Amino acid sequence: MKQPITPTSVEKVMREDDFIVSKTDLKGRIVYGNRIFIEFSGYSEKELLGTQHNISRHPDMLRAVFKLLWDTIQDKRECNAYVKNMAKDGGFYWVFANITPSFDKDGNVIGFFSVRRKPKASAVKTVSDLYRSMLGAEQRAGARDAITASTSILTNLLAEKGLSYDELVLAI
Ligand SMILES: Cc1cc2nc3c(=O)[nH]c(=O)nc-3n(C[C@H](O)[C@H](O)[C@H](O)COP(=O)(O)O)c2cc1C
Secondary structure, eight states, rough: OOOOOOOOOOOOOOOOTTOOOEEEEETEEEEEEEEHHHHHHHHOHHHHTTGGGGGGGGGTTOHHHHHHHHEEEEEEOOOEEEEEEETSSSSSSEEEEEEEEEOOSSSSSEEEEEEEEOHHHHHHHHHHHHHHHHHHHHHHOGGGGGHHHHHHHHHHHHHHHHHHHHHHHOOO
């Protein structure tokens, strides 16, 4: 059983040339993590392998973002997202993640692959303000309606700007 971790306000900032890489199976269990992932997550390779990727989940992150992520990659498309992750010690690190399905030679999805790089500080500011307002909506709506409530904030913002989520993420 995973012990609950208390989030702290200690941030670890990615370096310019860092890439945090991981691979999962179809169910989101980690099957590979590079050295930088091990460093930022604070877990050993042994602790990471075979574990659900929500081991990195920060409580400030939205259910709506992960729903969008899973819907996109299960539909065989790539997804770009800003994610606030939590390390084993409760500290956090922001990433700009690209997540893609991996295919076999017949075009079947056999797993997922994520490469994360350092996000722009200005984008982290924009996204954390947006996520904070969406998280408030999720908490007010309660578990059952959380995703619908926060998704409608995102949908309205995108409609206002005339952008898709991917376009927004790539534009900021
Ligand atoms: C390849 C891949 C990489 C992922 N990377 C992360 C990550 O870095 N941080 C994270 O919180 N979730 C990540 N996820 C999403 C998790 O699988 C999970 O959906 C999310 O943490 C929400 O967990 P929950 O549904 O238990 O709330 C990743 C999923 C895949 C397929």
